[in-house]
Amino acid sequence: MSKSNSYIVGVIILSIISAILLSLAFPPLNLFPISFIAFVPLNIIIFKADKFRYYIIASSIFVLIFFGYLLLWVTSFMLKETQAVVSFLTLFTILFLIIFLFYFPAMLLSGFLSKKLPKFRFIVVPLVFTFMEYMRNVGYLGFPWGIVGYSQWNFSLFIQAADIFGVLGISFFIYFSNAIITHYLLMYAEKNKYKITYIPALIFISSFLLIIIYGAIKINVEDSARTLQPKTSIALIQKSFDPNIYWNSIYTGEPFRKGSKGIQGFAEKFLLKPEKFVSAEKPDGVTQNGTVSVKRIANLARDASLSKPSLIVYPESVTLDSYGFYISEYKEAFDYGLASNSMYPGIYNTYILYDMIRYTQTYHLLGTTIIKEDTNKNAYNPYQYYNGMEFINDRGNVIGEYSKIKLVPGGESYPFQDNDFLLNTFPFKNIINFMYAQFDKAGANRWNRGKNLTVFHHPNGYAFSGVICFESAFGDFVRKFVYNGAQTLAVITEDAWSYSDESLLQHFYMSVFRAIENRRDIVHNGNSGVTGHISSTGKIISTLPFWKPDYMIANVALNNKLTIYTRFGEWFVYLCLISILVLFFSATTKTLMELKEIIKKRFFDKKSEIITETVVPSAKRVDEYINNDNNYDLPSLDDIEESVSKNKKVNDVDKADNINKFNEINKANDINKANDIFVRKISRLEENNNKNIDVFTDKDIDYTKEMSDIMEDSKMHGIFEDNSFTSDISSVLSTIIEENEEGFNSKDIKKNNNIKKED
Helix, strand or coil, rough: CCCCHHHHHHHHHHHHHHHHHHHHCCCEEEEEEEHHHHHHHHHHHHCCCCCCCHHHHHHHHHHHHHHHHHHHCCCHHHHCCCCCCHHHHHHHHHHHHHHHHHHHHHHHHHHHHHHHHHHHHHHHHHHHHHHHHCCCCCCCCCCCCHHHHHHCCCCCHHHHHHHHHCHHHHHHHHHHHHHHHHHHHHHHHHCCCCCCCCCCHHHHHHHHHHHHHHHHHHHHHHHHHHCCCCCCEEEECCCCCCCCCCCCCCCCCCCCCCCHHHHHHHHHHHHHCHHHHHCCCCCCCCCCCCHHHHHHHHHHHHHCCCCCCCCCCCCCCCEECCCCHHHHHHHHHCCCCCCCCCCCHHHHHHHHHHHHHHHHCCCCEEEEEEEEEECCCCCCCCEEEEEEEEEEEECCCCCEECCCCCCCCCCCCCCCCHHHHCCCCCCCHHHHHHHHHHHCCCCCCCCCCCCCCCCCCCCCCCCCEEEEEEHCCCCHHHHHHHHHCCCCEEEEEEEHCCCCCCHHHHHHHHHHHHHHCCCEEEEECCCCCCCCCEECCCCCEEECCCHHHHHHHEEEEEECCCHHHHHEEEEEEEEHHHHHHHHHHHHHHHHHHHHHHHHHHHHHHHHHHHHHHCCCHHHHHHHHHHHHCCCCCCHHHHHHHHHHHHHHHHHHHHHHHHHHHHHHHCCCCCHHHHHHHHHHHHHHHHHHHHHCCCCCCCCCCCHHHHHHHHHHHHHCCCCCCCCHCCHHHHHHHHHHHHHHHHHHHHHHHHHHHHHHHCC
């Protein structure tokens, strides 16, 4: 196996190990300690990978395995509307976006910074990946499932710091743990390369201990405070009615089944588990599913009202009929009891709820469809539809409402649906309309988006807010309700369509962090679970069994104090971003300095060396050589004659070069005059080459006149430069010096060694 292939195999194995380990930390196994080491294999790739493709392979494998397992329930909803291929293609699209929008860029940036700043790599991954998780919460594609901090929902001591840092702060310390372990593993392996320092380990250990100590203190303080805080009784209704069966179909008592064959049937059998629902009602062949569902709710609420709760809370979309819309239209008929099952089912269902509310003599928070008239005269539909909740008094009147703001991308909202410019401008509107048609075919819905953060004020003297399903996953969004005055929070959701226990648990454990971040008791109400009460310390006080109709009473504490996180939101993430920018600037500055030195060494320093060598004349080098006391031998006459003969050959070559250069000059000057001068010069050079040079006698040839003529000619024609012209004697001696310097130096070394031996 080649080295490149072995690297790829190693990257694949490490990515798989990391994904499997992290999966064990999430529901249903909930082995939360594993998350503190789960990223070590992935960090090894980040720190050591030196090829672009390794980051692509690692991020792709990690996301496909971990998020593919975590989000498999997403395909269940699609299966009841579309083909299996489309369902799994939808899941793959989500995974593709997670890879190339988040995990691949995060790994690439972490790898770059860790290699440029190896001493700080233990902090690079926590900073980058924490900011990456924040970006997964932002914008239309915001999807916070799989945030690492959520794996610690049952590590109470550790997660109390969420009231300062939020869940992303908890993620930071998990990434920090993994990065520290990886850092020291690699330092041990590279002990000859880097000096091992224990400061990073001390920083992590001390910070981890401080978090644990803070958690222990905070739990005691909050539990003590809760005993003194005012409380209110809230009832939670879990209707456990299958949302996948059509609301307007006749009730048969049978679970939802499509009965497909082939691959489609196999996927439905593997993922769709409608038998989890328990139905006690008997079909009569007339009553619709919607009416059966509403009657079940009414019976449960009547039973719960016997405990005298101040508020009864229902799941999301507990009724698909718009309660407020029908009340405004038919309240008078309802008051006189004129409604019956012979009327339009939506009207009759609303009457059942209205009659139940007046019977219970208490207040209700009802998850329902909100319908409003569209003020735009050119609108295709005269009404606007919102997924919302209505606050209803003890007489059945709507006294407040909230419309969902954070809509599920692709499921409840379409891209650009709030952009009036694109929706009404050619050619964008044509493209968008085509895209919307495909969403419609896939069974998606397009709800209008709410605009106001509503805080309801109960006549009993407390304020509360409700968030709907998907919204509870966004900590920075939920905290705004508390900041606006909510003393407690209600999360209403409809997770039953997935038939998945994992989806119920994943959503519920997010509410644990919302409770700690804001120090508010939270009631979490699902259609079929999880329905439960969470204290301000994240303790799960009580829950109802999954997939069964039931109700519970929660004694909820009311708190007015604001936490650091509630006041300032994701301040810790902004600090991470600033740190990333500082590290990036430092790394790029270092890179630019290295590049500058390389350029300087390769080009500017080399040029200066060339200039320095050409400036020193040969005559000066000869003088320095003769006057050097370290030179013990002089060249013989035979050596000089041999060098002269060599010089003659060189001159022959020079003559050919001079002829070529001179031909070029002839084009710009007078040809006859140049020929005369050149002939004289050639004759002089030939005479010089034919004479024997004796540098040690007085019978030297007088070169003064000939040298002056040659220099005069060079000035006229520019063939030679002034500073580069030297005498033949100087050239010969310079050549001999260069050839014999190595021999002279070796003699010096031998003499010095002999002297040392004598001593």
